[in-house]
Amino acid sequence: MAELDHWHPVLLSHELRRKPRNVRLAGHEIVVFRTSSGGLGAFTDRCPHRSMRLSEGWVEGDRLVCAYHGWRWAVDGRGEIPATPAARPCARREDMFEAVERYGAIWVKRAGSQAAFPRLEGEGYVPRGLLRHRATVPFELALDNFIEIEHTPFVHFMLGYPLERMPEVEARVTLTDETIRVVHSGPRRPMPRAMEKLLGIPEDAIFVVDWTSYFSPVYTIYNHSLRDPKTNQPVTFPLRSAVFFNPVGPESSEMYTFLFASLAPWSKFGAGAVLWPAMQVAMNIELRLDMRLLDRLTDKRGILKGNVLGRFDKPLVIARDRIDRIYRGRVAEAGDGHEAARPARRLPLAAP
Ligand code: FES
Ligand SMILES: [Fe+2]
Incomplete structure (x- = not known):
């Protein structure tokens, strides 16, 4: 195993x-x-x-x-x-x-395996919390949810992008043999005016989600930031998190989410100490919304076969291959009927 x-x-x-x-x-x-x-x-x-x-x-x-x-x-x-x-x-x-x-x-x-301990921390970040969530789906379906941005306008109140601006959201995908990196950038979600003023967030700030998935074990590291469109510099709230996707049983998984806060002054008014606990609570609610959704999926076999995929779904197909090869140590053979054995459907990844 x-x-x-x-x-x-x-x-x-x-x-x-x-x-x-x-x-x-x-x-x-x-x-x-x-x-x-x-x-x-x-x-x-x-x-x-x-x-x-x-x-x-x-x-x-x-x-x-x-x-x-x-x-x-x-x-x-x-x-x-x-x-x-x-x-x-x-x-x-x-x-x-x-x-x-x-x-x-x-x-x-x-004992005795050669796997290296995963690297979670990024330069300039400190560990600030740990959340755990459970879902009644195989871990592949949980990963699918976490590496796809299209659901965010419908499921989340803070993460992701506003529905009416989704067509503008860009996706850049970079692959190595071991990793899948996706960078999304697009118009940010609106927030209460008072909060925007307090944090000094420009109206035209763009939201960037830069994530990389690894497969020993299966985890994804996210860097969320609101950026100034002219300078591309973060304006506030740089947030880093690492989500681990554990298979528990055939239809159960556990996600461990490690949260990291930036050491940079991420509030002009030193409000980080107040905002951080609120951010943690908000993240917990957001992830619970994902779990609730996953629990209601009708097909819990954890395969993509038979699904009609969209432009945001290509990382899911690639992840299946990495899971098989790196995480499970399997060599896919053409024609064995397994997901990884089939070539990924070619899908446009960026908005035309
Ligand atoms: S000591 Fe006998 S079963 Fe453990
Ligand atoms: Fe989500």
């Missing part, structure tokens, strides 16, 4: 205290625990002895104790058997995971 070889955020830091926790990733159950000295451990959530869920156990010192016969497991997979002190049982290599705590989350990957 190649998905497990990449680093995924699986818990918010504060959710992991003394009690071991069960998490699901790509249908695989994993127990994550903290030792008394603060170390982190993670295994397949099944005792190597007789298959008890290890998350039903507890931590004693630096060992995870199984609730069934009390075998005790260290984070490196070495075990002890209270009833047979001379025995030296060992967890199987494929059941062992590495765990780290970063950006307010607990992350795991299968």
